[in-house]
Each structure stands twice: as C-alpha cells, then as structure tokens.
Amino acid sequence: MTISVEEFIYSDEWCGGIAKGKRLKACIPGGSSVPILPANLLLKTAKGEQRMMNYESLADGGFQTGTMMGSGGFIVFDEDQCIVKHTYTLARFYRHESCGQCSPCREGTGWMEKLLLRLDKGQGKMSDIDLLWDIQSKIEGNTICPLGDAAAWPVAAAIRHFRDEFEWHITNAAEAQVRNFGLAHYADAREVVPA
Ligand code: SF4
Structure with missing residues (x-):
C-alpha cells in the first residue's frame, strides 16, 4: 500500500478514525506477535519521516523504534487501553x-x-x-x-x-x-x- 499509516487509520476510505473520537495511544500493525508501537513512533519514524503502510516503512528502525507488517492484523489502541x-x-x-x-x-x-x-x-x-x-x-x-x-x-x-x-x-x-x-x-x- 502506498498510503500512510495516518491515512489508513483516520481516512473514511479506510478505517474511519478511532471510535468515539478517542485519541491514539498505540498500535500493533502486524498481528499480535509483532512489536507494539506508541503513537509517536507509529505515525512517524524515529527519523521524522511519515510511516507508510508497507513492509519497509513499518520496519524502519528495527525493533528499537519500528515494528513489522507481519500478517497485517492491525490492532489500534485508544487512550483508554491498558x-x-x-x-x-x-x-x-x-x-x-x-x-x-x-x-x-x-x-x-x-x-x-x-x-x-x-x-x-x-x-x-x-x-x-x-x-x-x-x-x-x-x-x-x-x-x-x-x-x-x-x-x-x-x-x-x-x-x-x-x-x-x-x-x-x-x-x-x-x-x-x-x-x-x-x-x-x-x-x-x-x-x-x-x-
Ligand atoms: S515447539 Fe514451538 S510451541 Fe512448542 S514449545 Fe517449542 S517454541 Fe513453543
């Protein structure tokens, strides 16, 4: 996909944003086994570049500041999640x-x-x-x-x-x-x- 993670989560064409207008806390983008990322590292890489919905961009930074696309099971956590x-x-x-x-x-x-x-x-x-x-x-x-x-x-x-x-x-x-x-x-x- 050539769209950004931000567009994927928030655009009406894809996920339509977070339920009840809650704020984004974290995300596991590739199924439960891949590293969870906090919001600040999900939408932008540690280099300040926009995080894209593809294997390379999601993995940017390795496990220190990136994650994996994995199976593509995209799990978003809002501000209320523990x-x-x-x-x-x-x-x-x-x-x-x-x-x-x-x-x-x-x-x-x-x-x-x-x-x-x-x-x-x-x-x-x-x-x-x-x-x-x-x-x-x-x-x-x-x-x-x-x-x-x-x-x-x-x-x-x-x-x-x-x-x-x-x-x-x-x-x-x-x-x-x-x-x-x-x-x-x-x-x-x-x-x-x-x-
Ligand atoms: S074979 Fe796989 S599932 Fe079984 S104990 Fe080893 S790592 Fe765990």
Missing part, C-alpha cells in the same frame, strides 16, 4: 498455545504470564519488570518453532516503549485497579505531525 493488561492477555494466549516441546517456551511463557498477572493486579515489584525482560530475552531465538519469538516480542516491545506504565502499576497499585494510565507522554502523534 498496556499491562493487554500484554498479560497476549502472554496468556501464547502460554496456552505452547506445545511444551522446548523448555524456554514451555517454562518461559508460563513465567511471563504469572508475572504479568501479578503486575496487572497491582501486586508486582519493580524487579519483576527486569525479570520479565530477562525471561523474554532467553526465549527469543532459543526455541524450535517461531512461537517462542512470537511470545517474547510483545513483552519486549511493551517494556521497551511503555516501561513507565508498568512502573506506574507498581507505584500506584490501588489506583491502577480503578483507572488506566492513559496517554501520559504518548501524545497523540497526529498533534505533532507537521502539516
């Missing part, structure tokens, strides 16, 4: 899908699910974030089939881009049970895209 809960949901799915043949996937997906549930329920510790990072890094590239990578990448990207939201869930545990973190500094990228 990244911690979402990451837990994905971890739960991949733990369920693991066939158990290789230990990094069999054990690691279960450990990630438990840690993310703890964080989501406001019972996490700061060290859990680094532990999650460590577990995902030991799954990636160390399994027989790609499901291991598919389970690791969403966790890595969520921590890479939304670490402060994870920390907020720990330091504001009670509050996190009744409201979401919101946008914080992940400003709706449309507001900073020059005309």
Whole structure:
C-alpha cells in the first residue's frame, strides 16, 4: 500500500478514525506477535519521516523504534487501553498455545504470564519488570518453532516503549485497579505531525 499509516487509520476510505473520537495511544500493525508501537513512533519514524503502510516503512528502525507488517492484523489502541493488561492477555494466549516441546517456551511463557498477572493486579515489584525482560530475552531465538519469538516480542516491545506504565502499576497499585494510565507522554502523534 502506498498510503500512510495516518491515512489508513483516520481516512473514511479506510478505517474511519478511532471510535468515539478517542485519541491514539498505540498500535500493533502486524498481528499480535509483532512489536507494539506508541503513537509517536507509529505515525512517524524515529527519523521524522511519515510511516507508510508497507513492509519497509513499518520496519524502519528495527525493533528499537519500528515494528513489522507481519500478517497485517492491525490492532489500534485508544487512550483508554491498558498496556499491562493487554500484554498479560497476549502472554496468556501464547502460554496456552505452547506445545511444551522446548523448555524456554514451555517454562518461559508460563513465567511471563504469572508475572504479568501479578503486575496487572497491582501486586508486582519493580524487579519483576527486569525479570520479565530477562525471561523474554532467553526465549527469543532459543526455541524450535517461531512461537517462542512470537511470545517474547510483545513483552519486549511493551517494556521497551511503555516501561513507565508498568512502573506506574507498581507505584500506584490501588489506583491502577480503578483507572488506566492513559496517554501520559504518548501524545497523540497526529498533534505533532507537521502539516
Ligand atoms: S517454541 Fe514451538 S515447539 Fe517449542 S514449545 Fe513453543 S510451541 Fe512448542
């Protein structure tokens, strides 16, 4: 496709914008296993170029500031969505899908699910974030089939881009049970895209 990600999300010809006029928080553009991107990196690359709806542009920046087009399963998160809960949901799915043949996937997906549930329920510790990072890094590239990578990448990207939201869930545990973190500094990228 030769259109921009911004046009794809907001034009009436394609997705017609975000429901109820909510603001854009993040997006997983290529199916649940590919890295999530915050709004500011979704609509523009780290080099400040408009992000396009094609394999090359979405991958620009590698996993540090880019993502993948993958299967094209485009998932948009508005300002009300919780990244911690979402990451837990994905971890739960991949733990369920693991066939158990290789230990990094069999054990690691279960450990990630438990840690993310703890964080989501406001019972996490700061060290859990680094532990999650460590577990995902030991799954990636160390399994027989790609499901291991598919389970690791969403966790890595969520921590890479939304670490402060994870920390907020720990330091504001009670509050996190009744409201979401919101946008914080992940400003709706449309507001900073020059005309
Ligand atoms: S990586 Fe693939 S083969 Fe290994 S346990 Fe997971 S699902 Fe099974």
